[in-house]
Every structure is written in structure tokens, then in C-alpha cells.
Amino acid sequence: MSKRYLILEDGSVFKGTAFGASVNNRVGEVVFNTSMTGYQEIISDPSYCDQMVTMTYPLIGNYGINRDDFETIQPAISALIVKEYTEFPSNFRHEWTLDEYLSQKNIPGLANIDTRRLVKRIRQEGSMKAMLTDSLEENDEVFKSLQRYQPRTDQVKRVSTLKPYVVPGHDERIVLVDFGMKHGILREFTKRNCHVTVVPYHMSAEDILQLKPDGVMLSNGPGNPKDVPEGIALVKNLMGKVPIFGICLGHQLIALACGADTHKMKFGHRGANHPVKQLHSGEVWMTSQNHGYAVTASSLAQTSLTMTQVALNDETVEGLEHESYHVFSVQYHPESSPGPEDSNRLFDEFLNRIGSYQEGRVVHA
Structure with a gap:
């Protein structure tokens, strides 16, 4: 097995072995995910665009890759870093090994490094730029070159759909704005027999309203929400005209559109075991999360938004609701890809809010 090195912008070097694609000098932001399972969903999550994901669980690839659990057709992850990967998976559903899949998708992997040391470094110093290279001869x-590298700001543009498309259904008509949508969101709406029209991130509010939606869903997506002015303008122009539900990046765009602020976190939330408290009931849900930016809690004071949920680990804003309009959002992933499924009921809540809005609209007609 050939050698491969991970170089961090602080000068740290990790020596391991290469697997996956034979790509030299791949650059990205190195982050970590604490999930014990669900690596296929993580690899194919568009929100990881331009990021090198380190898995904290030490053995990855043991159940292979199957045809059913993808969150997008073309993954945008920059690289995958693991302690150990399984060359010979054992699972009745598997169709490719992890190494085969990464090679097919031109994604380099790094194995046999001390991932605990790397994660501790990220927790101490924060997420940082990194490079995978096969040689240190010109260290x-x-x-x-790594120090000069300037991260791109067009991630949403690169992962969003190019044209609208329809997933037919017979009940509520949902417009799903694709900022880097996970297919799990589509699965939840189709299970509820919704008629879903998926549209690009830059589609105007006027064009969306011409579709006569019962509700608008703002998807997850990668990068800094302030780099998506089209999404902020879209929310401003839709509020009060149609019920809106935002997830992850969609949650942050709603906050910015209402005058709140967002900030980059030290190392973000990435994992499937993040506890979130519902402030109205005191109930705690375990959630799946993947974000490096968060809504700044102190900035909500001068807005029409109310915080409805909070992260128990660090008090991050996890849920918002508009005081006047049928607009609400969450920072985590209720589509449960990968699980847990505690918050899956939020899709039913969205449909209930659509019903309430329609009843109210009839009353005031």
C-alpha cells in the first residue's frame, strides 16, 4: 500500500496509507464526524462539499456500499480520513467496497493514521485547511501552497440542481429549494404522498409562487450562508405568502433574512448523537447534524424570530419560529440520514402548518 500524508495549515503532518482514488495534492477543510454508522450517507451528503471528513469511529467500510443509501448521485466530499477501512465487507446489501466506491468517484482516502490525535488537534485549533499529498520531498x-490556498465560496452553486424537476404525488404541493439537498428529504415527502417540485437555489420568489405551492422547503447545503445572497432574498420575498420550513442551511438563511446573524463555529457539529431540547415542552431529541456555521443567539433579540430549540452540549440555536408568519426551521436533520429518527415528526408538523395556513387564508378571504 502506498504512503499518503495529511498536512494541516498549522504545520502538523500525519503519515498513513492511501486508498480510494489516486489523487495527489487534494486540498480542503478538515473536519470530523462522530457517527458510528452511516458513512455512506456522510460521504454522499452535499453539505460536505470541499471538506475532508475524518471519521472518529475506528473501523469504516465494514458493511460496504449499497445502492439504496446515497444522499446524492455525485458526492462532493473532498477526501475521507479513517483509522482503518475494511477491504472485505460483510453485509448482504453491499455491492461495492468503500475503496471501490471512492475510486469510482475520484475521492482520495487516507487510512492508518491516529485519528484521535487529529480530532484532538481540530478540537483545540478548530477546523482548518489541509492537503493530502503522496510525497513530502518538497514539503x-x-x-x-496550502497557506496560499483560498477556500471557494460557490459550494451551493456547484451542488444545487441545474434545472427544476418534479417528483409526482397527489397531496400537498411542495417546492423544495435545493441548496445541496439530501435525498432523505425527498424520501420523507414522497412517503407522505406530497407532490414535490425541486428547484435551483437561485430561482426567484416570483417563479416559485407561480408554481402555486402549498409550502416551501429550504434544504440543507454547504458553506457559509452569507455566501448565498440569493437564498436570503428568496426568504424575504416568500415570507407571509406561503408556509416555509428550513433545515440546516435553510435555517440559517431564514435567520439572516429576518435580520439575525450567523457565525463560523470552532469545529462545528457533525454526528448522529447531538441532544436538542424543545424549549416549549422540555423534551429532548437525539439528532443528526452536519454544520460549521450557526445562528448567533444574541442577534435574535431585535428580530421577529423566537428560539424554539437549543443544543444541550453548547447552547447553539437549534430551532426558530417566526412570530407572525408560518415560518419555522431547525439546524439539524429531521430526515434522519443517518438516524436517529426522534425528529422525523417535523415533516408532519410542516404539513399540519400548511393546513392551518390554508384554513386561515380561507377565513380571511
């Missing part, structure tokens, strides 16, 4: 030049 100084590689490091200088």
Missing part, C-alpha cells in the same frame, strides 16, 4: 513548497 516546504507543499506547505506554502
